[in-house]
Amino acid sequence: MTPRVEILDLHYQGHPGLIASFLISGPHGHVLVESGPGSTLASLVAALDSHGLEPHDIHTLFLTHIHFDHAGSAGWWAQQGVRVCVHRVGAPHLIDPSKLIKSASRIYGDQMETLWGDIVPAPAASVRAVEDGDVIEAAGLEFRAIYTPGHAGHHHAWRVGDVAFVGDSMGIRGGVIPWLDLPAPPPEFQRELWKESLDKLRAERLETIYRTHFGPRADVAEEIDRIEKLIDESTEKVKSMLDEGLERDEMIARYGEWMNGRARDEGFDPGKAEGEDKLNPRDMSVDGITRYWKKKAEAGG
Numbered sequence: 001m002t003p004r005v006e007i008l009d010l011h012y013q014g015h016p017g018l019i020a021s022f023l024i025s026g027p028h029g030h031v032l033v034e035s036g037p038g039s040t041l042a043s044l045v046a047a048l049d050s051h052g053l054e055p056h057d058i059h060t061l062f063l064t065h066i067h068f069d070h071a072g073s074a075g076w077w078a079q080q081g082v083r084v085c086v087h088r089v090g091a092p093h094l095i096d097p098s099k100l101i102k103s104a105s106r107i108y109g110d111q112m113e114t115l116w117g118d119i120v121p122a123p124a125a126s127v128r129a130v131e132d133g134d135v136i137e138a139a140g141l142e143f144r145a146i147y148t149p150g151h152a153g154h155h156h157a158w159r160v161g162d163v164a165f166v167g168d169s170m171g172i173r174g175g176v177i178p179w180l181d182l183p184a185p186p187p188e189f190q191r192e193l194w195k196e197s198l199d200k201l202r203a204e205r206l207e208t209i210y211r212t213h214f215g216p217r218a219d220v221a222e223e224i225d226r227i228e229k230l231i232d233e234s235t236e237k238v239k240s241m242l243d244e245g246l247e248r249d250e251m252i253a254r255y256g257e258w259m260n261g262r263a264r265d266e267g268f269d270p271g272k273a274e275g276e277d278k279l280n281p282r283d284m285s286v287d288g289i290t291r292y293w294k295k296k297a298e299a300g301g
């Protein structure tokens with residue numbers, strides 16, 4: 001059956017259309033896909049209230065991966081007794097998020113609290129570690145995990161009925177960013193794995209995908225082709241700059257203008273995308289793709 005899906009806009013950093021959580025209602029209750037960061041927890045609870053629901057009405061929380069914009073408040077939900085389903089590699093980091101917090105603090109510094117809010121540990125008993133192909137029953141529906149690495153090595157898409165919640169595996173498009181954009185942060189961007197993941201999603205023959213950033217899309221096959229092309233072109237763009245011997249700041253500037261040019265080619269004004277720099281900063285993608293090329297060179301690829 002096709003589930004009933006409500007898009008819950010989390011108004012990340014005060015901006016609509018950046019991060020979504022999804023409320024899925026089945027014959028026996030309600031589940032969430034994606035919790036968003038701790039900084040948007042109040043927005044998520046308020047969105048549930050607008051649907052006449054409270055946190056204790058949520059049966060299960062499905063996470064595509066544990067990056068803070070997708071899962072930062074997951075520990076809080078687990079503390080409320082909600083079952084949290086996540087890739088087995090991500091599960092220990094929900095139970096003890098100290099390593100994630102330490103690593104992120106080196107990047108974000110004094111912006112950690114503002115960007116991500118409280119990140120609290122999840123009780124181990126509430127965390128379900130998931131493998132590729134696992135089927136989880138929740139609220140009278142069946143959710144199947146589809147392992148989709150490339151953006152992150154611990155990434156799942158979740159299929160229910162003829163739709164899938166694809167996290168970052170289909171890139172960014174929707175909300176305030178109507179063009180197709182690529183989130184490729186370090187340390188786990190892998191072009192080859194990402195393209196294999198897209199092949200898996202093609203084989204699913206889905207009717208609709210839901211991106212966490214942001215919302216539904218029905219032209220699934222075409223979108224898969226488009227994101228695959230963008231992965232290739234973005235990766236080669238960074239390589240060409242590395243081959244030129246450019247400094248990091250110049251690479252970031254050129255990559256940003258190149259990506260903005262793509263948006264303009266699609267008929268959109270990137271200057272109107274308020275909050276885009278907070279969601280997908282260009283330096284993160286340049287660093288992620290640069291690391292990919294350096295690791296490939298070290299491996300003799």
